[in-house]
Amino acid sequence: MMNKYLLVGFLLTCFLFSCKQQKKEIAVQTSHITAPFGKVSIKVPDFSNSEEYSIADFGAIKGNQEATTKAIKLAIEEANQNGGGKVIIPKGEWLTGKIHLKSNINLYLEKGAVLLFSDNPQDYLPPVHTTWEGLECYNYSPLIYAYECKNIAITGQGELKAKMDTWRDWFDRPPGHMNSLKRLYNLAAKDIPVEERQMVSDSSDFRPQFIQFNRSENILMDSITITHSPFWVIHPYLSKNVTIKNVKVFAHGHNNDGVDPEMSQNIIIEDCVFDQGDDAIAVKSGRNQDAWRLNTPSKNIIIKNCKIINGHQLLAIGSELSGGIENIYMSNCEVAENAKLNHLLFIKTNERRGGYVKNIYMDSIQAGKINAGILGIETDVLYQWRDLVPTYERKLTPIKDIYMNKIHAKNVEFVSRILGQQEMPIESIHLKEVTADSIRTEKNIHENVNNFNQN
Template identity: 60%
Template sequence: MLRLVCLLLIGSILLFSFNKEKGPVVIKEIKVKAPYGTVTLSVPDFSKCIRINIAELGAVKGDKEKTSAAIAAAIDKASKARGGVVVIPEGEWLTKKIHFKSNVNLHLDKGAVLVFSEDPKDYLPAVHSTWEGMECMNYSPLVYAYQCKNIAITGEGELKATMNVWSKWFPRPKAHMESIKRLYDLAWNRAPLKDRQMVNDTANLRPQFIQFNRSENVLLEGVTITNSPFWTIHPYLAKNVVIRNINVYAHGHNNDGVDPEMSQNVLIENCTFDQGDDAIAIKSGRNPEGWILKTPSKNIVIRNLTVKNGHQLVAIGSELSGGIENVFIDSCTVVEGAKLYHLLFIKTNERMGGYVNNIYATNIRSGKIDLGVLGIETDVLYQWRNLVPTYEKRLTPIKNVFLENVAAGDVKFVARILGQKELPVENISLKNVTTGAILEKEYIQENIVKFSRK
């Protein structure tokens, strides 16, 4: 009897010790101060969770089938444990798409490289995704989370897209343009998602690299991301997203760094971007998508970024039909010699509707800029100008944009603000904004109410 009691006691102690060390994911709060108030974010902490090495589940370097199966099995195991770390060990691992489940941390050890297959068939079947602000069934993003909670990608390793096929899809031939026109019309007519099938031989709608779709409590930290078929990191209808200490290099077509879209409570900090397009592009759906979903992008803090190349440091729009508000950009550096059009560029058109309100940019340093520090344009249509007509006219109210302590090299203009006569831009303030040589005109203004500079 005494022996049985002792065994039970030892077992209880061991079980207590195990549970103390390994348990479910913990959610922690972080608070970030901004000019419009404090942003509170919920962030997952996996430090007490089980660790699952993909090599122990059958992953083999160079074998995408076995590695993909091992990653999927590890994700399933981690999720069922209510919190687990899927470990990618040192070495180069070829894989297909990765689909998250809740309570999973994908962790790349130092020296680990996840190389994603170039075969589009490896990103089928089609999933609920988006293309330039319109929902559709398309190729899966290379890394995809749909309706997940408490997820993370961390570590010192690298996620890398193989571009041999995707780069052939960069051009926009007539067949591609007809496909996006079809999608535009489907979205405009509020067609159900099942009818928006865009995987065919002519559309070639490239997938995002990483998409957090309708997910919350998301952490992306430490990793390097190299190349991308389309937008690199896309939080879509996401809440509580922290992106920190990452390095992104992607110089293909539409290769933005981070595109928060209809996402709320977002922190992007201490990152380096070397982009073929915008470093950060904040969006909120195109036309009916934004009007129907009614989910503005808001409470977004962007700080301590280094930008080596890109079209803009931060772009707002042009897909902004759901509205964008409460954005704080602070203490960012654009390196000397970078290719850049603007530091802050707000763009919309007569079809978007939505709104832009409470945008703050402070303590920014930049070398030469091809255009200017601030651009606001209300007639930016790109290929859509001639592709489809204006079915419904909805203008975009833009107001309360504040820049302070900004220094740049040579520019064509300091600020170019092109509002619309029917709806002027309102309340733009530039304080202590300095540049090198001004090659054309210091301030270009059309249809603006209340502009101040000090």
């Protein structure tokens, strides 16, 4: 007969073993992708065998924002405490406020499910550690926010949708907003701690990103549709191992870039559709003193097999690039006939940025009419900042090793316009089989360029 103490020990061992089993780590697969600059390995979380947590079981009610927001939060917390799992959004429209992801969580939207996000700014408080156009600050939470998370995903056949009435009113930049921009710029230039850069006020109107992965890793987005956005749509920031595939973006508001990888590394964006009011893909790496402090380049980013229906640039580099940008490869992307793009590749910087740009590759692109040209490189792009704030520290941006191959457009203003600076010319530009059926001005408009090759 088993001694009672042995029995207690046995039961305790079984309990601890059971808990350990429940909290097992989410599986992670590694994909290997070959690019012109070398092989990129990307870790991808795998939730195929994880537990499911339906928000309906946690009190979500269609049309009831408070109940649904609370239910999503509770489901995420329980799944995280149990080692991870899928938080299921069932079919139907669910009104919600902010969603803060945790490690080992897959936000999964069933086919026919719509998460409709409130446009009440109060629903995105308290402020969180985030950014505004390359400067760190505390601002309204992104609609979906992940901070220092590992193994996270947003997947399924459903839709993420933003209500836009308030955010649309904030598209204008009245004096109160511009004064807040100046204030943040000066705080960052003086290296004031981020915790003291509180940018929520009655007049700052800093719109939040739709989705921000902040200081996170092993991230997957798959098959989701995203409709409308207050600001940048998908923003990996200081993150690594990011997979974005089969995602559809429709967002025609102000600053509605499709994906903005910023100071982030090892990223694949493939088989996506972008129909937005700004750049389709805009690779960034922070602004000025903030980025020099963080000292993290964006690199090893691959974009392939995507379709662009509308936007400003197909691929933009900068102008926030002070941490450096390297090893970017875009291939085999389809541009709609009436896409109204300004450029296929546009690299932009100014005398305040510093940083660097190198090893940018683009191949196998077909386009119709382009408002400007196939390749644009400009080194004096300041927009509203030119007269808004002074240059506290002057740092130029070395740009070199740009490769474009098998690119064709029907009608362009120019094939390439490259405007370098006399004291730091652009170096090593290679265009091979880059052509246009008709050119409205000059084929090549160049200032301060060394080693330009075209054949």
